[in-house]
Amino acid sequence: MSSEPVIFLEEVLVERGNFSLEIPKLQIFTGDRVGIVGPSGQGKSTLLMLLAGLIAPTRGRVCVNGVDPVSQPPQWRARHLAWMGAELELPTDLRVHEQVTLAAHLMRHPPPPDDITGSVLNRVGLAGFEQRTMASLSTGQQQRVALARMLLHPAPLRLADEPTASLDKEWSKKCSDLLLAHPEAITVCFASHDPTLITRADKIVSPEGSEL
Amino acid sequence: MRVVWILAKSRWRERPRTLLLLSLAMALAAAVPLGTNQAVQREVQQLRQQTRGIPMVAGAGDAGQTDLVLAALDFNPRNIPTARWGLVEAARQDVPNGVLPMHLGHRASGVTLVGTESEVVSTLGLTLASGRWCIRPGEIVAGANTSLDRFALGNVVDSEAPKKFALQAPPTQRLRVVGRCESTGSPADQVAWTNLTTTWVLDGLYHAHQSDSEQPNKSTENRQLLAPNTPLVRNLFEGDGSGLHAHISKSELPIHLLRITPQDQRSLTMVRTNLKLAYGAMTAIPEQIADELAESFAARAKLIQLAVVVPGLGVSLLALLVVWLDWQRRRTEHAGLRRLGASQWMLVGSFVVELMGTLIISILLTTGLTFGLSIFAARWVI
Numbered sequence: 371m372s373s374e375p376v377i378f379l380e381e382v383l384v385e386r387g388n389f390s391l392e393i394p395k396l397q398i399f400t401g402d403r404v405g406i407v408g409p410s411g412q413g414k415s416t417l418l419m420l421l422a423g424l425i426a427p428t429r430g431r432v433c434v435n436g437v438d439p440v441s442q443p444p445q446w447r448a449r450h451l452a453w454m455g456a457e458l459e460l461p462t463d464l465r466v467h468e469q470v471t472l473a474a475h476l477m478r479h480p481p482p483p484d485d486i487t488g489s490v491l492n493r494v495g496l497a498g499f500e501q502r503t504m505a506s507l508s509t510g511q512q513q514r515v516a517l518a519r520m521l522l523h524p525a526p527l528r529l530a531d532e533p534t535a536s537l538d539k540e541w542s543k544k545c546s547d548l549l550l551a552h553p554e555a556i557t558v559c560f561a562s563h564d565p566t567l568i569t570r571a572d573k574i575v576s577p578e579g580s581e582l
Numbered sequence: 583m584r585v586v587w588i589l590a591k592s593r594w595r596e597r598p599r600t601l602l603l604l605s606l607a608m609a610l611a612a613a614v615p616l617g618t619n620q621a622v623q624r625e626v627q628q629l630r631q632q633t634r635g636i637p638m639v640a641g642a643g644d645a646g647q648t649d650l651v652l653a654a655l656d657f658n659p660r661n662i663p664t665a666r667w668g669l670v671e672a673a674r675q676d677v678p679n680g681v682l683p684m685h686l687g688h689r690a691s692g693v694t695l696v697g698t699e700s701e702v703v704s705t706l707g708l709t710l711a712s713g714r715w716c717i718r719p720g721e722i723v724a725g726a727n728t729s730l731d732r733f734a735l736g737n738v739v740d741s742e743a744p745k746k747f748a749l750q751a752p753p754t755q756r757l758r759v760v761g762r763c764e765s766t767g768s769p770a771d772q773v774a775w776t777n778l779t780t781t782w783v784l785d786g787l788y789h790a791h792q793s794d795s796e797q798p799n800k801s802t803e804n805r806q807l808l809a810p811n812t813p814l815v816r817n818l819f820e821g822d823g824s825g826l827h828a829h830i831s832k833s834e835l836p837i838h839l840l841r842i843t844p845q846d847q848r849s850l851t852m853v854r855t856n857l858k859l860a861y862g863a864m865t866a867i868p869e870q871i872a873d874e875l876a877e878s879f880a881a882r883a884k885l886i887q888l889a890v891v892v893p894g895l896g897v898s899l900l901a902l903l904v905v906w907l908d909w910q911r912r913r914t915e916h917a918g919l920r921r922l923g924a925s926q927w928m929l930v931g932s933f934v935v936e937l938m939g940t941l942i943i944s945i946l947l948t949t950g951l952t953f954g955l956s957i958f959a960a961r962w963v964i
Contacts, residue, residue, distance in 0.1 A: 426920060448923025459918020463592040475585045476923045503596055 376400045376527065377421060378559050379579060382430030384416055387518055391416050393430070396579030400526070401554045405571030406561040413454060413577035418529050421559060434527065448476040452523035455518050456531040456561075460504050466491065467500040469515050473523040486508050493548060494518045495541065509536040515543055526532035528552075530560040534567050542566050585924060587711060589932035593908050603899055605940050609947035611897040614890040616948065617955025622883040625960055626876040627730040629655075632768070633868035638842040638850055640673065640865045641665050647866035648875065650839050654868065656769040657696050659686035664836035665863065671833065672861050673840055674851035680843035685781040687838065690757055691732045694773045695722065697781030697837075705841065706770050713761030716776055719783060719826060719834055720818025722757045723775040726765035733759050733774065738819075741784050755784055758819040782835055783818060790825035886959070909933065 376396035379429040386390045392414035398404050406414045419425045419431055423439025423446075432438060435450055447453070452473065460469055470491065471481035481487075490498050494514040504512055513536045520528055532548055534542040550558060562568055574582045594601060597860040632655050640651045642665040649662045664687070673681045682705050685697035700709065700715055711736045724733035732739055741754045757776065765771050770947050828835065844850040857863040916929045 422921065433880055444920065444923045444925040446923075447921070451923070453921045454622075455918060457914070457918070458913050458920070461589060461592065461912075461915045461919065463596040464588070465592070468592065472585070474586070475588060478584075505596075539775060554805055 374399075376402075376435060376467065377429065377559070378431070378433040379420070380431045382420065382427045382432060384413070384420065384425065385428045386416070386425075389413070389416075391577055393417070393577070393579040396575065398557060398559065398573075400557055402557050402559075403550050403570070403572045404557075404559045405568045405574045406559065406577060407563070407568055407574055407582065408577050409462075412453055415531050415578075417577045418531050418559065418561055421527075422453055422529055423447060448473070450525055450526040450527060452528045452554070454518045454520045454528075454530040454533055456535065460512060460516065462505045463503060465500065466496060466502050466504070466507075466515055469504065470519045470522050473519055473525075477524075487518075487522060490518045494521075510541065512575050513537060514541065514545065517548065521548060526556055528556060528558045528560075530558070532560065532562055532564075533560055534564045539566070583931075585928050586931040586935055589928075590935035590939065593932075593936050596705040601936075601940050602943065605791075605903055605947055607897045608901050608940070608944040609944060611894040612944075612948045613951035613955055614894065615887045616952040618886045618959045619882040620952060621956040621959035622876075622879045624873075624956065625879055629872045629875060630869070635944050636841055636868045637844060638867055639866060640669065640837050640842060640854075640863050643864050644862045645839075645863040648871055649866060650864060650866050651871040651929050653686060653839055654684070654841055657684075657686055657694050657773050659838050662838055663840055665840070666833060666834055667835040667837060668833035669857065669861055669863055673842055673853055676856055677842055677844045677849055679847065682841040682843075683778065683837040684839050684841065685778055685837050687836075688781055688784045688921065690722065690774060690898075691729070691739045691742075692888060693724070693728050693733070695741070695757075695781065695784075696773050697776050697778045699778065702775065703837045705843070706768075706943075707766060708763045708770060711762045711764045713759070716760055716780075718779065718819060719779045719788075720755065720757050720820070721776065721780070722759060723761035723763060724759050725771040725775070726763050726770040728762075728774060733762065735759055735762060746847040755780075755818050774902075778835075778837070778900045780818065782828065783826065785836065787828045787830065787835060788826045790827070794850075795851040907935065 375397040379396040381395075382391075382393040389411075406417055408414055416425065420427060421434055421439065423432075423434070423442055426440040433573065437446070439446070451462050464472070467487060470487050474481045488500075488507065493518055496511065497512055498517065499507070499511070499515075504515065507515065513533070517533060520530065520533075528549070530549065534545050537545055537557065540550065542564055543566050545565070549560065549567070550570050552558065560567065560571075568574060576582055595841070633651065636651075636654055637651045639654045641653075642663040645662040645665075649660045653659055653662055667683070669911055670681055670683045682698060682701055686694065688695040688697070697703075703715065710723070711726065713723070722733075737755050737759045739759065748829050759774075763771070763775075779788055810892070822887055842850075842853060854865045857865055912933075916924075919929060920926075
């Protein structure tokens with residue numbers, strides 16, 4: 371763990387209609403595996419979106435990798451974050467192999483070699499599904515595609531919102547292993563209700579940033 | 583750019599039918615007005631080109647001017663009433679060397695026979711590919727596009743009976759092909775040329791009688807009983823034609839039209855006035871008729887275009903609606919892609935590239951449909 375936090379939030383307030391989320395202070399360090407837990411509607415997804423720069427705080431300071439994420443161009447997100455949303459939002463006409471290499475194209479990197487994508491797809495149980503379109507897959511399979519895409523994304527920060535929500539117990543366990551088994555340099559923040567995944571986190575925080 | 587291409591390609595790959603339908607709808611909306619316009623322009627241009635070489639035509643007083651001009655162009659008689667040979671003689675008083683009479687009423691083996699004089703060669707710029715020009719009655723010269731099987735040099739073809747069930751009608755004649763023309767690229771290639779005497783024989787007006795020596799049996803009971811106008815020869819080309827005669831004055835013999843080429847404007851005015859006033863003939867200046875026809879074609883094309891404006895606009899609006907709905911449908915996908923780091927220009931770019939593909943196919947389809955519709959419009963509508 372380095373002394374400089376990779377994520378730093380201070381005196382943050384987010385107001386969206388009747389909803390408000392206040393985060394006095396939150397620090398996450400490189401290599402941390404942080405689970406965000408709490409009842410539905412408390413702000414887990416809002417916190418992840420704040421970290422990804424997808425929404426701006428009403429006030430306060432949000433700092434990710436030393437910069438304010440909301441003021442960064444989309445290219446910054448492609449380079450520094452691997453995002454996996456609760457709603458899969460995947461282009462339905464893309465085939466599985468195109469989905470998993472999309473992140474590399476967005477980063478303007480050469481796509482990972484076929485043997486690596488094949489190996490990752492094999493680990494998420496989608497070997498042989500390379501030419502299938504998203505529309506032809508079940509929600510659980512689509513979620514595993516999204517996970518494979520995240521695993522192939524070389525970004526130093528992974529943000530995952532309910533990454534195992536559509537998976538059965540067996541795949542939930544396997545996917546939790548894959549998501550959290552990572553090199554030291556990668557930080558993972560996920561929001562979840564899944565005990566299998568939550569119990570493996572190094573740190574569990576509420577959406578308000580308090581450690582549980 | 584790679585992401586733009588991957589996204590656009592995936593949509594074409596997975597939904598080709600929808601995008602093709604959209605292309606087709608857009609192509610149809612554009613092709614109908616374009617096709618009719620093209621047909622009109624082509625027809626008018628062709629008509630103007632063809633009429634440029636014909637200063638004037640004349641025919642029977644109750645013939646239509648347009649019919650006369652069109653008959654002079656394509657040799658289709660269109661039920662125009664016949665004029666009399668006297669009109670030719672009258673025209674020649676004013677224009678001695680520029681009057682070409684034409685008789686268009688007969689056919690042989692499915693091809694129109696144009697009875698005329700040998701001056702037709704220079705007037706229409708005909709050249710012989712083989713053989714010679716028809717001199718004697720019963721001889722014909724075939725146009726370049728007539729069937730080579732039936733109208734080969736030396737072949738004998740049968741004329742067609744004008745009215746198949748008219749028992750009083752003159753019998754058909756056997757005609758020999760003595761020449762074939764080079765192609766001119768005009769309707770002259772579709773017809774066969776013959777002399778006026780032959781057409782008058784086919785009319786049943788000119789005939790010959792068999793001599794005593796030709797009678798197979800002199801006995802009264804075996805002698806053929808024939809009406810005065812029945813031609814007694816069927817192989818016209820075998821004789822010299824000297825025995826052919828009519829029982830009416832030559833000035834009464836029928837012709838369909840006269841192509842008149844006066845030397846100058848003054849001579850044109852004189853012959854036109856003379857034929858109109860003294861002989862009650864119908865005269866027409868083809869260039870003027872072409873202008874009138876051009877206006878009529880344009881009016882019809884406008885009518886067609888107006889008729890397709892509403893459905894065309896409907897199709898265009900529908901296409902726009904489909905495009906807009908498709909964009910709306912992808913909002914979730916776009917949101918997801920933005921979260922992954924895709925910029926707005928990437929998303930708009932992929933949509934534009936996809937639409938460009940649709941547009942290119944639509945343009946190709948429009949080109950093909952315009953070509954097809956212009957032919958259809960020229961043949962069936964205009």
